[in-house]
Amino acid sequence: MTKYLLKRLLHGVISIIFVVAIVMLLIYSLMDRDKIFSSDSAYSHQKNNAKIAYMYQKWEEYGYLDYVPYSDYMKSLMKSGDIDEATYKESVKLGKTAKQDKKIAKENAAKFKKYYESKGYTVERVDAITQRNRIADGGASLLFAYKNTPVTTRLFRYLTGIFKFDSVNTIEDIEGKRGLTFTWKDPAYGGDKFAPALMGNGTNHKYLIYVDNKFPFVHQNMLSLNLGLSYTVNQGVEITTTMTQSQGMTKSVMTTYPTGLQEESADDLHSAVYSAGSLVDNPINEARFTDNYTRVQLRRGGKSKLGYSFIIGIFDVIFAYLIGLPLGVLMARKKDKFIDKLGTVYIMFIIAIPSLAYIFLFKAIGGSLFHLPTQFDTKDEIWPMYILPIISLCLPAIAGLMKWMRRFMIDQMSADYVKFARSGGLSEKEIFSKHIMKNAAVPMCHDIPASVLGALTGAIITERVYGVPGVGDVLTQAIGKYDNGVIVGVTLFYAVLSVLALVLGDTLMSVVDPRISFSTKDR
Amino acid sequence: MEYNLDQFGMSKEELFAPVDHNDLESEKITAPRYSYWHSVFRVFFKKKINIFILALLGVIVLLAYLYPLFVDYDRYMNVLDASTKHLTPAKAIERFGFSIHWIMGTGGAGQSTWDSIWYGSRISISLAFVCALINMTIGVLFGAIWGFSKKVDVVMIEIYNIVANVPYLLVISVMVMIFSASFWTLVFAMTVTGWLAIAYFMRTQVLIIRDREYNLASKCLGTSSFKIAMKNILPFLTSIIMTVVATEIPSYISYEVFLSYIGMGMSDASLGRLIFEAESAMLTPGWQFEFWCPVAVASIITVVLYVAGQNLGDASDPRTHM
Secondary structure (H helix, E strand, O other): OHHHHHHHHHHHHHHHHHHHHHHHHHHHHOOOHHHHHOOOHHHHHOOHHHHHHHHHHHHHHOOOEEEEEHHHHHHHHHHOOOOOHHHHHHHOOOOOOHHHOOHHHHHHHHHHHHHHHHOOOEEEEEOOOEEOOEEOOOOOOEEEEEEEOOHHHHHHHHHHOOEEEOOOOOOOOOOOOOEEEEEOEOHHHOOOOOEOEEEEEOOOEOEEEEEOOOOOOEEEOOEEEOOOEOOOOOOOOEHHHHHHOEOOOEOOEEEEOOOOOEEEEOEEEEEEEEOOOOOOOOHHHHHHOOOOEEEEEEOEOOOEHHHHHHHHHHHHHHHHHHHHHHHHHHHHHOOOOHHHHHHHHHHHHHHHOOHHHHHHHHHHHHHHOOOOOOOOOOOOOOHHHHHHHHHHHHHHHHHHHHHHHHHHHHHHHOOHHHHHHHHOOOOHHHHHHHHHHHHHHHHHHOOHHHHHHHHHHOOHHHHHHHOOOOOHHHHHHHHHOOOHHHHHHHHHHHHHHHHHHHHHHHHHHHHHOOOOOOOHHHO | OOOOHHHHOOOHHHOOOOOOOOHHHHOOOOOOOOOHHHHHHHHHHHOHHHHHHHHHHHHHHHHHHOHHHHOOOOOOOOOOOHHHOOOOHHHHHHHHOOOHHHOOOEOOOOOEHHHHHHHHHHHHHHHHHHHHHHHHHHHHHHHHHHHHOHHHHHHHHHHHHHHOOOOHHHHHHHHHHHOOOOHHHHHHHHHHOHHHHHHHHHHHHHHHHHOOHHHHHHHHOOOOHHHHHHHHHOHHHHHHHHHHHHHHHHHHHHHHHHHHHOOOOOOOOOHHHHHHHHHHHHHOOOOHHHHHHHHHHHHHHHHHHHHHHHHHHHHOOHHHOO
């Protein structure tokens, strides 16, 4: 069994890699890369040549190409000691056109061009844009080299970068001694409360393991999941953070900073991340921190995107199974009677009518007849606002479960063992509850893991209609804003869930029904 | 021994007479003629509700395909006249006088909701039928081969596992991004991977009946796999295929509505786009009618298509022909 499961999981991993490859191929090779700027406000504020430089910078940041501006090249020459500072300053000053360059700049520019062209880069020179004989705003001339990154390299980089391990050698330039310190009394709680914590110097996160009052109470920062960077959906924030970060108002509590300063603040010291040169000459940080681990996240109330979607989704699954299965059984028992026909009509309506139509119908009915809140309010959470989204997801799910439960029950009803049980004198009730239902429930079990994990993927229309800040909208938003990093990350997330759901479903089936076995040995 | 026939006193007609042997005649079956499709329609029309559904379907098709030919619909006909916008049917009739155009009121540009719905329906129904035709043809034929050949199965099941995990929404939106958001782009996007799900379903169905005795016998007699798939198995699955068609066609209409709603639909004024555009009217009291009309028509169309298809599927199952 274990061997079989491992094989299945390995298979799953391979197919996930293929899925990511296909998606990357679709969006990185078929789609115009200029489109990623379409909803970037910083881009539209750039002017003239600065716009070009900005584009290349962003493309490099999001993995499209390698981009080296001329000045960076010169700086690296200066650092390595090949040229002195005066030469550097003289040579980075480019003229309006290549012809107007001073002699030293011309020489170095030629050197730059030769060096990068030999490495397979494309070197481009953009002439200055002038306005009334003066260089226009952002119109300074550009010289840079770039090399497009092929999709295969991107895929490799992406896949190898998914798991990020935080070690003491992560940060290159570090003050003080590298190493880990373990304490029983976490200084973030004032230093006298019992709270074990593992802290590092040289790591990216200051706290590697810590304890707090939030589920699951013990947290770690050593291994993080890096699904990619968001561009426009959530500017510059990682996808995992986008989905798991709380979205409510900031919450201030009494915080003890490393310097001993006590203050009402929303800073979450456990999230401190290294930020080079952020301590010195920064009075705010100097008053609070003793090292460069100053970038902290704010403590927020409310739930994350994933949190909202999961709450709605999990209640939907629970209610759907609690209501759908008994109704399916009832329909099968009263086959061809009124109740069966009524159920069939209901199933037909749910299948045939566009989901948009009945979600709006539920919203209208729930809002006007029952006075339920029809819009989600993250600032002022009350439980009735969950009712309508859950109902909207639940009713179609019930129809699906009813349909299949009825189908499986009816298939079992004509089986030989049922006739045998009947001839043995068992009552209809006993036959149904003890024989038919047990057998019909086995295939129904297969979908339970898929439904539970499916709760994590959110629901697009329901969340939009009720204004739920859930995870269902992330993919559509990313597609609408051409945020390719998010598209890839979310697809990977969905693919992992669906592979996991299939394997878990098969496992659950073999647990529930001992006749089903996947290992060849048991057969 | 010789008999004189006259001695029995019978006329010539009453006597036995030798008959010529005729190969053609001897092959004739004298049982009542059974025609499959004849029986299908006999069973289908036995249910009175089917006649009603079919009549409704006829009306819908006529309204969607013929009605727009006879009316001159211009979306921006009243765009400059603010008093024509967002009218309820009663007010629209009061404003323009009674005519069929105004029985559903007017929309945000002062256009007739009734006319725009049928223009939109034509696009949506066409899309559903074209997609269903392409997906069903490729899906069913390929599914039959897939289920039949074990070699194809090994490869295809892996491909299916991969492609099924690529979000359908993503495929469609990337296609829409690359090409323009036109009718044929959407058709291409919906069919490029859409047939795989149908082929997979058909594969499972074929697997169930593949190893039945009559197929085994056929194989022993030397029939090729292709012929077994096409002639022995596909006819067996007619009613299942019909049932799939019945769920597929409305699902394309629903999907088009969904895509338009999230802003990824086509640029033509399809039903989904009408709903998308009227959604903002939903929030203004008194304007809801504008939103509910296209939604209701879309629902009626999908239900009618679904019921008609399901009942035809039931009727095409030979076990109901008794």
